[in-house]
Amino acid sequence: MAVPRSGGHISAAPPTLADVAELAGVSRQTVSNAVNNPDLLRADTLARVQEAIDKLGYQPNRAARSLRTRASHLIGLRMPALQEGTANAMMDRFVHSFVEAAAETGYHVLLFYGDPADPLDGYDELLRSTAVDAFVVTDTHLGGQQTTWLQSRRARFVSFGRPWTQPDAKHPWVDVDLAYGAEIATEHLIERGHTKIAWIGWHKDSLLGEERRSGWFHAMHAHGLSTTGLASRTEDSISSGKAAADAILDETQPTALVCASDTLAMGVLHSLFERRLRLGEDVAVVGFDDSQVAQTVPPGITSVRPPLEEAARELVKALEELLATPSYAAPGVMLKPALTVRGSS
């Protein structure tokens, strides 16, 4: 029988290895083996121990296990900054996919908060206190600060987003080929008969933005279409998206617009709304990210959908390898997005 520890208490403390061992009539180590290396035990012993485990509802204490094995089975993920007034909801879906993928390999996700002004805030404490086994970094397009720093601290991590500014980075990463995304978006519009297809993207210093733009550019030229006066570069906000659309609609009168984000696409919609133009009939629009907004706005915005579920799975896979083999250096994985066609095109 399990001996009650702190006497008097009504709420029973969770059973320990020792409790199970006593009930099953074996030693602690045998129970530990039953849990972690069942094939070391003789079949009948294993059955007996298993029975005791089930009976007591035993579950290894995570803190004790972590202390001994130096592994917490937690992956740190810094809460991305929330962007009000934009359509950027990709992180939501990514976090969801990641938590799900991680769960399948026995990992949980530790969400932490960091001061948005300091891209490194929060990492250090978790690293020093060995609270997590590894991190997932998501905002690589903001510069390589996080990854460089983590690397210098010999922390284990994988990143969703390629190491734009560090060609020599050795950590595993997964990214989505959004140049390709822009290409299929543009080709989709060409197929639909459009020839004057505008691009509304981000400022030139955004590598991410330039990459997407190149997809549009290549598709246009591959089909012998001119791009003159059809490209616009601005900030990722609705108001600047609207301004860019206003300007380009006045000047060049394109029949279709490809936008570097759903946020910019919404800017375009604002412009159309004001001009009383019908989305999908008078002007076609394609966005990026397949946000809830793209999914729900009538008549639906055609959008480039990044395969976040797959990205999460790939990251978890890389993470497993990394944690098993500290020296593991994976080649980056580039995934192809798909186009979700809706009424806007």
Next chain:
Amino acid sequence: MAVPRSGGHISAAPPTLADVAELAGVSRQTVSNAVNNPDLLRADTLARVQEAIDKLGYQPNRAARSLRTRASHLIGLRMPALQEGTANAMMDRFVHSFVEAAAETGYHVLLFYGDPADPLDGYDELLRSTAVDAFVVTDTHLGGQQTTWLQSRRARFVSFGRPWTQPDAKHPWVDVDLAYGAEIATEHLIERGHTKIAWIGWHKDSLLGEERRSGWFHAMHAHGLSTTGLASRTEDSISSGKAAADAILDETQPTALVCASDTLAMGVLHSLFERRLRLGEDVAVVGFDDSQVAQTVPPGITSVRPPLEEAARELVKALEELLATPSYAAPGVMLKPALTVRGSS
């Protein structure tokens, strides 16, 4: 000097309490006190220890601390099911606010995944392995299964959402008064001169839906307006929102519609789009949740915005009390939402 532990290794193991103690020339316990009860130390000793801590970059090992104190400083949060094709993005903002609020009191959030088909999946394992100190439950409108079960397991938890089906529940909770939300939404439309204001809500068996509906109902009657033929109840999806709007626009020709969710509001928008009616000019629409969709769709949808940041803070406050005093029984906290007015009204 700290003695290197596992010889040969290049990557230094994190410093321990003992390392700090040795460097500062005090005992382990004194270092522990310096960290946890600094006022127990003499000023000069504290300074010396602090210096050693800084020099080594010491941070208490979380696993060891958890093991001893039986507290992980982690709050469990089950990843809410992701709803594609809807405008329900409230959870995103809530999780964000919660992580931020929790961080301020030294808690981190452990995100875990549970099979959507089983509302209890995932809780048990974390509870048994003492991985978290408490849970935050969010889907209370789906029935009291989770809270009842947690209560029976003597788990500590708070809930975002009142215990609809358990009037005798003892756990702390925080909720948003959305009857009030519907009321101010309706009154806003009345102020704007509307008299025929329709309600598009959820099925009768949704207590949450009926509550919101009552706000509309009271506001209408308080102003002597009829509600006959103006209420519609359906599912929370775009297509059924559209169907409901179609029916009610044909039959009763309201000039304004209050919707129980932004998703339903988007359904209404689809209906308007098809009828070539202008949102905000021909027909006014108000939604619930202040989702990204409401924020970005031109010309913006007026929406009832739940104070999620405040809710998160209240929950964390309750959690602190609960963890300090296990018998703590707080009265529920009801928060008032505000109306964010946009072009749709």
Next chain:
DNA sequence: GTGAAACTCTGGATCGTTCCAAGACATGGT
């Protein structure tokens, strides 16, 4: 100068698990 109270600091035990090295037990060949 003495004693007691208050303040500081210390060493050993402990939380629940896994690592380690060795003991107990069967099995099989000589």
Next chain:
DNA sequence: ACCATGTCTTGGAACGATCCAGAGTTTCAC
């Protein structure tokens, strides 16, 4: 019988922190 050879099981030590009880030191009133 005996010893090698595995297979299975065991008790003690360790992970790094905090709890606890007691030892050492200072402070201060008398």
